[in-house]
């Protein structure tokens with residue numbers, strides 16, 4: 441076993457269940473500002489634990505369920521989620537963490553508590569090896585894929601709600617199979633698809649959004665600056681922590697753009713989302729180096745995120761932090777000498793592939 445490569449035990453679902461034994465009070469933690477993959481994985485794990493009578497499993501999260509799609513997911517599929525502010529970690533005999541790992545800055549488990557169970561598809565972190573059970577598969581496109589395998593290993597029926605949640609978690613984490621995925625993800629996709637509730641899924645994927653959603657997009661486009669094949673947008677103050685990820689995906693579809701960085705201030709943090717269409721586990725590594733000494737971050741081959749605490753900083757100091765992030769990002773990608781060109785500039789179009 442090499443730590444950075446991840447690790448999967450034999451018969452993982454059985455192994456996990458034998459570790460839990462007859463323990464009854466289980467907390468399943470999502471990552472902060474939960475996305476569909478962490479929500480669906482937690483719901484699947486809860487369903488697995490619920491097979492034992494009189495056992496109580498609770499799904500916990502911290503932050504905001506921001507995107508309209510994610511709120512629909514929780515509502516339409518009736519997934520019960522509890523804010524960590526309403527929970528006492530000491531009330532639980534087992535703590536499980538899904539789609540995140542200990543000490544990543546991306547979940548609400550206190551630093552002095554190590555979860556017993558960790559199931560994730562981000563690169564393996566050193567502290568994860570201290571946990572009683574861990575199943576880390578960095579090459580997988582989603583944690584929902586891992587949980588689908590657990591359900592199949594245990595031969596449990598997946599009802600329409602859970603199938604729809606897992607399908608949506610897998611679909612969004614792989615950006616509709618346009619980001620990193622492997623055969624296991626395709627297998628899960630094919631297994632889940634005939635079991636989903638199509639109309640419910642359509643309702644989740646096409647929610648009504650307020651006018652402010654479009655205005656934020658317009659503003660983010662107006663603030664976007666292109667440096668060669670890199671597009672950066674500082675979106676200012678955010679009222680939803682997920683919008684940087686959404687914008688980073690949106691801008692990455694532009695011709696000649698290979699990297700995007702979107703950031704914005706949400707509460708006491710500068711949030712970052714990084715995307716690339718290039719292969720080779722780079723987005724996570726680049727993001728780690730961008731936030732080094734400033735905050736926390738990490739991620740996958742093609743998608744990553746980070747956050748930097750900016751509490752108490754004056755506006756000009758916040759601007760300096762954002763500038764530092766921008767400078768580091770451009771330098772890491774070797775385009776620091778490119779002159780920034782606003783996306784909305786109307787003079788003859790620059791070409792990402794050639795010298796400006």
Ligand SMILES: [Mn+2]
Pocket residue numbers: 477478539561581582583613
């Ligand atoms: Mn995930």
